Amino acid sequence: HLPDDSTLAASAICAPRGEPSAVLEFADVAPVPVRHRIRARLWMAGWFAPEEGHLAFHTTRAVLREPGGAVVVDLDEFAIAEPDPLALAEAQLLTHLADAHPDAVERLTRLVEPDSLHGAVRVQPLAVDRHGLTLRIERARGHGDVRLPFHRPADNVGQLTERMHVLLTQASSASCPRALQRQRTEGDG
Structure with a gap:
């Protein structure tokens, strides 16, 4: 719903056929400060049309662009897609993990292949959804992301807490990667 005096509403009314075309861009920004904070972009092309007292976008x-490349999204699949059940809590969960539990983030790196940690200068939580946690591994020149899948999907924050405890238990029983051992030794001396 737009005010009657909005530029967009005026454009819709005055446009040929009353349908101004537009491209909307949405950016998914990581809530934790990391390099290259934009995790994905979604571009939607279409047009605006006045409908029953509001302006609708058709x-x-x-097109979804993620670090792995761009893909055209099927509009029927997009229309029926459900949001991830953790989406509204993700920012708070990730910032809490990064700010209050950096030791847990470091422990989770034990689940990462040692080669992926080569040259790591910092590891931060980048994303979490019902299927797993993604860590951003920053190096002096560049970065990479590593996905830590959950043993079962989490449908709420309570289940997410249990899934994170399982990952941390797995990490506690894993050996410390050599790359982090060297880094810790260099920093201690």
């Missing part, structure tokens, strides 16, 4: 094409 999508004709959607």
Whole structure:
């Protein structure tokens, strides 16, 4: 719903056929300060049309760009897609993990292949969803992301807490990667 005097509403009314075309861009920004904080972008092409007292956007094409590349999103699949059940809590969960539990983040690196940690200068939580946690491994020149999958999907924050405890238990029984041992030794001396 837009005010009657909004530029967008005026454009919709005055446009040929009353349907101004537009491209909307949405950016998914990591809540934790990391390099290259934009995790993904979604572009939606379409047009605006006045409908029953409000302005509706009709999508004709959607493109999702993630670090692995871009993909055209099927509009029927997009229309029925459900949000991740942890999406609204993700920012708070990740900032709490990064700020209050840096020791836990470091412990989780024991689940990462040692080669992925080569040259690591910092590891931060980047994303969490019902299927797992993603860590951002920053190096002096560049970065990489590592996914730590949960043993079962988490449908709420209570289940997420249990899934994180399982990962931390697995990490506690894993050996410390050599890359972090060297880094810790260099920092201690």
